[in-house]
Amino acid sequence: MEKDKVITAKGLTKRFGDFIAVDAISFEVEKGEIFGFLGANGAGKTTAMRMLCGLSLPSSGEASVAGYDVYRQTELIKRSIGYMSQKFSLYEDLTVRENIRFYGGIYGLSDARIKEKTGLLLQQLHMEEQGNSLVRSLPLGWKQKLAFSIAIVHDPAIVFLDEPTGGVDPITRREFWSLIYAASDRGITVFVTTHYMDEAEYCHRVSIMVDGRIDALDTPERLMKEHDAASMDEVFLRLARKATRTGE
C-alpha cells in the first residue's frame, strides 16, 4: 500500500438481507485531503462511512483505513480516526471542559495534554467564557463546532464527518469549514458527507453516490466541466435524478 493513501476501498459492499445498501464501491483518499462524500438520502453514504469506521461489518469487498483492515483491525482503526455522527453526540449534561476531558481521556491523552488541548480549543472556538457551561445550554452551531473540535482532540489521521452542518446557519457553516481547513492543514484527512452543494465545492475531491454505487469521483471543477454544469448543484441533480431508490 502506498503511504499517502489513508483510505482505500475495493468492491466494498454491505447487504441487509436482499437490500444492497452499498454496492461494490472502490475509491482512495489521500493524506490531508478533504474528501466529499455526496449522495441523496438513502444512497448509502452513512452505511459506507460506518463500515470504514469499524461500526458496521462489511458483507464483502476490501477496505483499509489508516493502513488497517476493516475486518480484523477495527480497534486499531479506532485509535487513528475521529468520528462525528449525524446525531449530536456530546454529553449535554456535562460542561464543555468536561466533554473535552472525557473524550481526550478515553483516547489516552495525558492530563497535561488534555489541559493544553482544552485551552487551545476554547481559544480557537472563542468559547473561553463558556468552558464551564453545560453543553445543553449552547446554541446548535456552537455545539457542532465543539463536536468537531472534540472529534479531532486526539489528532487522528482521519476524521469522518457525517452531515456535520445539518441545520446550521450559513455563517456558522463558514466558520465550520474554516475549522475543517485548519484540520486539513495540520495533515488530518477529512472525509465528509453533506447535502450542501456549496460545501461540496470546498472539497478537494468529491464522490457522488447513487443507489449504493459511486457514480462520479473527481475534483469539483472537473466534474462541473465534465457534466457541462455551472455548479455542483447541477452536477448532483443530474446524477441523483437517476436514482431509483427513495429516501431513507
Place this chain on the structure above:
Amino acid sequence: MRTLKFLLQKEFLQIIRDPAIFRILFIMPIIQLLILPLAADYEIKNINLGVVDHDRSAYSIKLVNKIIASGYFRLTDYSVSFQKSLHAIEQDRSDLVLEIPAQFERSLVKDNEATLFVAVNAINGVKAGLGGAYIQSILQDYNEEVRAQWIQYPRMDPQPTIEVRYSNWFNPNMNYRYFMVPGILVMLVTMIGSSFASNNIVREKEMGTIEQINVSPIRKMNFIIGKLVPFWILALTVLTIGLAIARLVYGIVPVGHYLTIYIFAGIYLLAILGLGLLLSTYAQTQQQSMLVSFFVTMIFNLLSGLYTPIESMPAWAQTITRFNPVSYFIDVMRMVVLKGSGLGDIRPHIVAMLGFAVFFNGWAILNYKKRSG
C-alpha cells in the same frame, strides 16, 4: 485503567447532575420503608362480626362479649334475623355471621349441648379462613368454661385431649415488620440495580453518544465496568439508608453481622446489574427498557417469597423461584437479620448468586457489540 477513571468520572458527574436520580434514590427508600411495612400486614385483625342472637340469654351475651374481647373481632352488625345479617355481608359491613339459636341457653344447661351456626364471607380467603379458625378456638375455650362450671370432671378424662403449645423462634412476637422490612429493602436494591442501570445505557443509545463510544478505542469491558460500578455503589448506598431506617424506625437490629449482608449484597448486585445490562443490550429506547424491567422485576418480586411463602407455591412455581435471584437475597436477608446466619450458613446462596452473576454478565457481554452485523 486510565480509561476507566475517565468513564467513572463522567458517570458520577452525570448522576450528580441528574436531580431525578437523587430524589428517587433518597425519597423512594424512605417512603417505601415507612409506608409499606405498616400497611402490608398479614395479621388479620378487625374482622367485622355480625351477630344474630335469637336467644338473648346471659350465656349468649357472655359468648359474644368473649368473642369481642379477643381483639380480633369488631361487632358491626346486630340483626334480628339471619336474612338481615346476610344482607350486612352483602353490603360488606360484616365478614362473618354468628347465629345463636333461640334455645341456646336452655339446651346448653339442660341437654349439655348446643349448636351454633357460623357463616363466613369467603371472598378474601385468608380473612375467612383465619376468622373462622379464631372463632372456633374462642368457642372451644368457651365450651371448656361452661363445662368446668357445670360438670364435675371425672378423675380420668374419657377423651384424652392433646394440647399444643407454641414457641415462636427468631421472631418471638411474630412481628410482621421484622419479616417484611428486610424483604422490601431487597426489592428496592433490585429496582435500582436493574432498571437504573439498564435505563442509563439505553439513554446513551437514544442520545447517540453510544456511537461515539463505539467508534473510540474504549474496550468493551471498560465501558461495562464503568457503567456497573456507579450503580453498584448507588444501590449499596440505598441499602445502607434502608438498613438505617430499619434500625431507627423499626428497631430492627440484625442478629447476624451487617458485613454478611453487605458481602452478599455486593455479589447479588453483580448479578442484578448484569441483568440490567443484558436488558439494555436488547432495548432500543428507554420506554422499552422501562417496560421490560418493570415486567421482569414484578415477576421476580411476586415469585420471591416476599409476600407469599415459596413453600406454599405449586411445584412448578417453586422451580421458577430457584431461577429468581431476588428470592435468594430475601432468604439471606431474613436469615441474617432474624436468625443471625453467618457466611457459612448462606454458602449455597452465595454460590447460586455467583452463578447468576456469571450468567447474566456473560450473556450481556456477548450481546453487547461495538460493531453491528
